[in-house]
Amino acid sequence: MKKVIKQKLLPIVAALSTLMIAASANAKGELSDQHLDNVKRDIKMMSTILKTSLSDKLGKNAGSVSASYLAHQGMLFEINASRRFSAPNVFVSHDGTVFSSDSDSSFIPPPPPKPGAPAKPGVERELEELVEIRMETENTEHYFELSHHDIEDLEFEIHKATTIAESFGGKNIEAQREMRAAKNELRKKQRELSKQASKLERKARQVEREIRDAELVSDINNGGSDKQVMKLEAEMQELQKQLKIVNSEMVKHQKTVRKAAEKVKAEVIKKQQELAKKYAFAISEVVCDFGSGLRSLKDDKYMTFYVNDASKLYYVFKQKDIESCNKGKINYRSLLDKAVKYSI
Numbered sequence: 001m002k003k004v005i006k007q008k009l010l011p012i013v014a015a016l017s018t019l020m021i022a023a024s025a026n027a028k029g030e031l032s033d034q035h036l037d038n039v040k041r042d043i044k045m046m047s048t049i050l051k052t053s054l055s056d057k058l059g060k061n062a063g064s065v066s067a068s069y070l071a072h073q074g075m076l077f078e079i080n081a082s083r084r085f086s087a088p089n090v091f092v093s094h095d096g097t098v099f100s101s102d103s104d105s106s107f108i109p110p111p112p113p114k115p116g117a118p119a120k121p122g123v124e125r126e127l128e129e130l131v132e133i134r135m136e137t138e139n140t141e142h143y144f145e146l147s148h149h150d151i152e153d154l155e156f157e158i159h160k161a162t163t164i165a166e167s168f169g170g171k172n173i174e175a176q177r178e179m180r181a182a183k184n185e186l187r188k189k190q191r192e193l194s195k196q197a198s199k200l201e202r203k204a205r206q207v208e209r210e211i212r213d214a215e216l217v218s219d220i221n222n223g224g225s226d227k228q229v230m231k232l233e234a235e236m237q238e239l240q241k242q243l244k245i246v247n248s249e250m251v252k253h254q255k256t257v258r259k260a261a262e263k264v265k266a267e268v269i270k271k272q273q274e275l276a277k278k279y280a281f282a283i284s285e286v287v288c289d290f291g292s293g294l295r296s297l298k299d300d301k302y303m304t305f306y307v308n309d310a311s312k313l314y315y316v317f318k319q320k321d322i323e324s325c326n327k328g329k330i331n332y333r334s335l336l337d338k339a340v341k342y343s344i
Contacts, residue, residue: 031071038296043067043075049290050077050283057282061275063309074301074319075294079279081309182260189253197246204239207232276311283307284336287317288325299323316340 047065054062063081070076211232283305291303297319305315317339325335 042294042296076304078306284332288332291322292326
């Protein structure tokens with residue numbers, strides 16, 4: 001009985017073994033040396049075409065291109081945007097945002113001084129000053145503050161917007177001038193308000209001491225110096241009025257700073273969106289025109305592009321859609337619409 005069952009199972013086992021060997025061969029064949037050589041050839045060809053196209057359409061913003069192959073998935077091309085837009089690790093705003101550019105090295109803060117070394121004066125020091133004046137009298141207490149965070153944030157956004165404007169060519173020269181003028185005016189206004197407030201504070205403290213001395217003398221002389229006390233108190237009231245005016249100017253200036261920062265941020269976002277669109281359309285055109293010629297990619301595989309700039313966007317194209325675009329069934333814009341787009 002066992003012999004009969006064994007004879008019946010042998011053909012089945014043999015068939016299963018054949019299927020497993022075939023499947024193993026197919027899996028191995030997909031990653032064979034020949035296949036990987038084809039992948040390398042296609043990646044090299046596509047990278048060259050992509051670099052040329054991006055250079056033609058985006059100029060100095062094209063950046064560099066690197067690529068890799070993901071088994072059972074497809075090709076991944078990474079576009080490292082120009083350092084004018086990438087944001088390495090040089091300028092850091094108080095909230096931790098990082099931005100830098102070679103186009104305006106004078107704006108990059110110097111490295112921190114060595115321990116024990118005297119502080120070096122510089123433009124950045126002006127931005128870090130916190131103007132705070134506290135004046136106390138017997139009846140009232142005044143606080144005047146212009147936060148350096150507001151100044152720092154606006155400087156940061158102006159720098160980004162200026163850099164982006166520069167990279168988009170001559171038509172933005174006027175915008176560059178306006179933003180630099182705004183930056184200079186910002187520093188000038190900050191210094192003026194700081195000097196005014198400091199001068200008034202010193203004068204107020206001096207008058208306050210004189211009032212105390214005059215009151216002491218008046219007590220000793222049984223009221224003989226009351227007129228001097230009244231005169232000094234009147235002077236103190238006038239100083240308080242002037243301090244209120246400076247305080248109002250500071251508050252007004254802070255509002256102007258915030259409004260200007262919002263405007264510049266909006267401009268930066270707009271320029272970044274324009275650049276992202278240029279990248280997307282350039283990629284889609286290249287994929288439509290040349291993607292179907294990659295013999296190492298099958299219909300069920302994908303071409304993925306990662307734009308390493310402020311947008312951090314991924315574009316994933318199906319090889320089947322790429323072939324449809326190449327045959328004229330859809331255009332490159334429709335191909336872009338069909339692509340999976342996401343950012344992480």
